[in-house]
Amino acid sequence: MLHAVIMAGGSGTRFWPESRRAFPKQFLRLAGEQTLLQQTWQRFAPLIEDGSGWVITGEKHRPHVADQLPELPADQIVAEPIGRNTAPAIGLMALLIAERDPGAILLVVPADHAISPDAAFQCAVRDAMKVIAADPERFILLGIKPDRPATGYGYIERGTKLDGGAFQVSAFKEKPDQATAQKYLDSGKYYWNSGIFIWRADAILKALQRYAPEIHTKLDKLRSHIGKPDWTELLAREFPSMPAISIDYAVLEKAERVAVIEAPFTWDDVGSWEAVQRLRGADESGNVAVGLHVGVNTKNTIVRGTGDHLVATLGLEDCVVVHTPHATLVAKRGDDEALRKLLAEIEKQGLEKYL
Amino acid sequence: MLHAVIMAGGSGTRFWPESRRAFPKQFLRLAGEQTLLQQTWQRFAPLIEDGSGWVITGEKHRPHVADQLPELPADQIVAEPIGRNTAPAIGLMALLIAERDPGAILLVVPADHAISPDAAFQCAVRDAMKVIAADPERFILLGIKPDRPATGYGYIERGTKLDGGAFQVSAFKEKPDQATAQKYLDSGKYYWNSGIFIWRADAILKALQRYAPEIHTKLDKLRSHIGKPDWTELLAREFPSMPAISIDYAVLEKAERVAVIEAPFTWDDVGSWEAVQRLRGADESGNVAVGLHVGVNTKNTIVRGTGDHLVATLGLEDCVVVHTPHATLVAKRGDDEALRKLLAEIEKQGLEKYL
Numbered sequence: 001m002l003h004a005v006i007m008a009g010g011s012g013t014r015f016w017p018e019s020r021r022a023f024p025k026q027f028l029r030l031a032g033e034q035t036l037l038q039q040t041w042q043r044f045a046p047l048i049e050d051g052s053g054w055v056i057t058g059e060k061h062r063p064h065v066a067d068q069l070p071e072l073p074a075d076q077i078v079a080e081p082i083g084r085n086t087a088p089a090i091g092l093m094a095l096l097i098a099e100r101d102p103g104a105i106l107l108v109v110p111a112d113h114a115i116s117p118d119a120a121f122q123c124a125v126r127d128a129m130k131v132i133a134a135d136p137e138r139f140i141l142l143g144i145k146p147d148r149p150a151t152g153y154g155y156i157e158r159g160t161k162l163d164g165g166a167f168q169v170s171a172f173k174e175k176p177d178q179a180t181a182q183k184y185l186d187s188g189k190y191y192w193n194s195g196i197f198i199w200r201a202d203a204i205l206k207a208l209q210r211y212a213p214e215i216h217t218k219l220d221k222l223r224s225h226i227g228k229p230d231w232t233e234l235l236a237r238e239f240p241s242m243p244a245i246s247i248d249y250a251v252l253e254k255a256e257r258v259a260v261i262e263a264p265f266t267w268d269d270v271g272s273w274e275a276v277q278r279l280r281g282a283d284e285s286g287n288v289a290v291g292l293h294v295g296v297n298t299k300n301t302i303v304r305g306t307g308d309h310l311v312a313t314l315g316l317e318d319c320v321v322v323h324t325p326h327a328t329l330v331a332k333r334g335d336d337e338a339l340r341k342l343l344a345e346i347e348k349q350g351l352e353k354y355l
Numbered sequence: 356m357l358h359a360v361i362m363a364g365g366s367g368t369r370f371w372p373e374s375r376r377a378f379p380k381q382f383l384r385l386a387g388e389q390t391l392l393q394q395t396w397q398r399f400a401p402l403i404e405d406g407s408g409w410v411i412t413g414e415k416h417r418p419h420v421a422d423q424l425p426e427l428p429a430d431q432i433v434a435e436p437i438g439r440n441t442a443p444a445i446g447l448m449a450l451l452i453a454e455r456d457p458g459a460i461l462l463v464v465p466a467d468h469a470i471s472p473d474a475a476f477q478c479a480v481r482d483a484m485k486v487i488a489a490d491p492e493r494f495i496l497l498g499i500k501p502d503r504p505a506t507g508y509g510y511i512e513r514g515t516k517l518d519g520g521a522f523q524v525s526a527f528k529e530k531p532d533q534a535t536a537q538k539y540l541d542s543g544k545y546y547w548n549s550g551i552f553i554w555r556a557d558a559i560l561k562a563l564q565r566y567a568p569e570i571h572t573k574l575d576k577l578r579s580h581i582g583k584p585d586w587t588e589l590l591a592r593e594f595p596s597m598p599a600i601s602i603d604y605a606v607l608e609k610a611e612r613v614a615v616i617e618a619p620f621t622w623d624d625v626g627s628w629e630a631v632q633r634l635r636g637a638d639e640s641g642n643v644a645v646g647l648h649v650g651v652n653t654k655n656t657i658v659r660g661t662g663d664h665l666v667a668t669l670g671l672e673d674c675v676v677v678h679t680p681h682a683t684l685v686a687k688r689g690d691d692e693a694l695r696k697l698l699a700e701i702e703k704q705g706l707e708k709y710l
Contacts, residue, residue: 017665017667292706294697294700294701294704294706296693296696296697296700297687297693309680309681309682309683310372310681310682310683310701310706310709311682311683311685312372312682312683312684312685312686312697312701313684313685313686314684314685314686314687314690314693314694314696314697315686315687315690315693316674316685316686316687319671319685321683321685323678323683325664326664326665327664327665327666327667328664328665328666328667328676328678328683329667329668329669330666330667330668330669330671330674330676330685331667331668331669331670331671332652332669332670332671335669335670338651338652338669338670339669341651341669342649342651342667342669345649345651346649346665346667349649351647351649351665354665
């Protein structure tokens with residue numbers, strides 16, 4: 001049976017002040033009327049049976065998940081004692097789900113990406129399940145066809161064609177420089193790694209045992225405590241000592257039966273305020289406003305308000321204005337790195353509580 | 356005895372969203388740590404005896420006056436039932452004060468201008484009082500020596516020199532066009548009208564009787580009700596029917612014994628956000644911030660925050676950012692008229708409650 005696992009451990013502040021350390025971007029309404037987490041949940045809902053959806057998130061973010069996904073049973077929101085990258089998190093989820101359903105297939109999806117249309121996503125997952133049905137040891141990734149020579153993503157090189165629309169993965173590539181990215185784009189043989197994976201729980205556990213025994217040993221220690229009163233205590237002891245590595249690095253780059261399916265949907269990693277304009281259609285002046293906004297002589301400006309607070313803009317061009325109850329950001333658009341500088345300055349001035 | 360009367364009836368929104376219809380600029384901290392009203396009060400405090408300070412304001416603004424000037428006796432805050440420009444307001448104050456002190460001299464000052472230094476202001480008022488001591492029928496205005504060909508102010512032309520540093524006023528001039536303003540500036544014989552007046556209460560009442568009998572008749576009807584239970588009712592009946600005209604137009608342009616004393620202080624009418632930079636010294640980047648502000652690559656920008664709300668700016672130049680609990684304004688500087696357009700748009704969209 002298919003179980004969907006939402007990876008909701010992110011904790012960035014790239015959407016500050018709307019996102020905060022305590023309220024990262026997966027909980028924000030960045031690409032529509034629902035939050036990225038809620039959109040992610042609904043995207044796979046038609047694929048799974050009731051009770052087969054899971055979320056793994058940071059301990060302090062657990063209440064936000066419960067709040068935004070009220071239909072999710074409390075014991076299927078798993079709180080990481082501390083973030084340890086994707087390999088320990090996926091291992092833990094495979095352990096828990098395999099215990100309940102030994103033949104489980106996992107669909108692992110990041111909580112904070114925008115994908116459209118949902119039907120194309122569902123179609124790709126069904127294709128992946130067919131490949132796995134034929135070959136239970138397969139690890140499948142969804143690859144995004146690049147539309148620009150992006151230097152901010154890792155790339156997957158595809159090799160020989162397999163059955164069911166999949167390709168053998170022939171190599172994983174680190175974030176490239178501009179020239180290399182252009183070469184990848186021109187070749188047509190490279191994909192961006194979407195972080196969306198489909199595989200059997202038992203297969204990934206077996207692969208962790210082989211390629212990342214330091215993780216698997218600890219998972220093994222946890223196994224007999226699942227559902228027991230000392231579970232939380234044991235998890236808090238074992239999990240933080242697992243190495244903080246990605247599933248790509250821990251398993252996929254080493255395993256042999258790794259395949260990629262070209263994603264038939266548009267995908268956005270929602271990496272900065274710029275994404276909001278891409279995802280939410282601008283008006284005829286190029287403005288994208290959420291909340292109460294009145295603009296005069298305002299162009300190409302992203303405005304985000306909250307509640308009944310009015311944001312008024314006058315003579316602005318290419319700006320981002322974000323109002324929240326605790327802080328307001330007004331920034332010239334186009335330099336995503338600068339926000340990092342600003343946040344560092346806020347921290348330096350002793351104002352961490354605003355981050 | 357000198358009585359000071361603060362004219363606090365203004366109700367503009369040129370400092371929106373910090374100023375609002377219900378909270379106009381005289382109640383804001385625009386030129387220092389105290390509000391313009393408080394600064395005005397303290398400026399004349401050394402000139403008067405306790406109990407000789409008065410404020411006339413709009414009915415709905417009365418609580419703000421009481422709040423900001425706790426030392427002012429409640430019966431010396433006079434509420435206009437409705438704004439009728441300066442002639443009725445000054446007439447009313449002259450009536451009330453003359454009833455208490457028949458020999459009263461009035462110092463009439465707008466609540467919402469910035470003046471510095473206070474000692475120079477006090478010096479000018481003492482000079483005016485000397486002129487009045489010698490000639491009780493004199494009406495004295497303080498004139499501001501222009502430093503630019505401003506087209507937004509009325510001008511006073513000075514005539515023959517009188518005793519005590521005063522000049523006979525030879526003409527009042529409407530707001531001039533650019534060329535005329537330049538001519539006024541070059542001649543050295545013109546002043547801006549500061550709206551600061553010194554005269555005896557009985558003299559201004561007599562002048563109203565002569566030049567504005569439609570006001571004086573109604574003041575006369577009110578006289579016998581001062582301090583009586585029906586005062587408020589009578590005022591509410593008589594005051595609104597007085598003509599809404601300025602004291603300049605009603606009396607000063609017609610009376611003969613009008614003199615001007617050149618103000619020995621710097622003066623600013625605090626007409627727009629631009630004034631805030633003039634009045635509050637900018638930092639080395641040209642920024643003027645009030646409240647919690649962190650800026651990176653921010654230049655020539657005015658930031659106004661409230662409470663513990665953080666305003667963060669990034670890559671901004673020549674902007675005004677004003678955060679208040681109900682609304683936030685982000686505007687490119689340099690076009691004061693545009694704010695009016697924005698406020699009209701806000702009203703048009705049915706959002707008057709934010710004004």
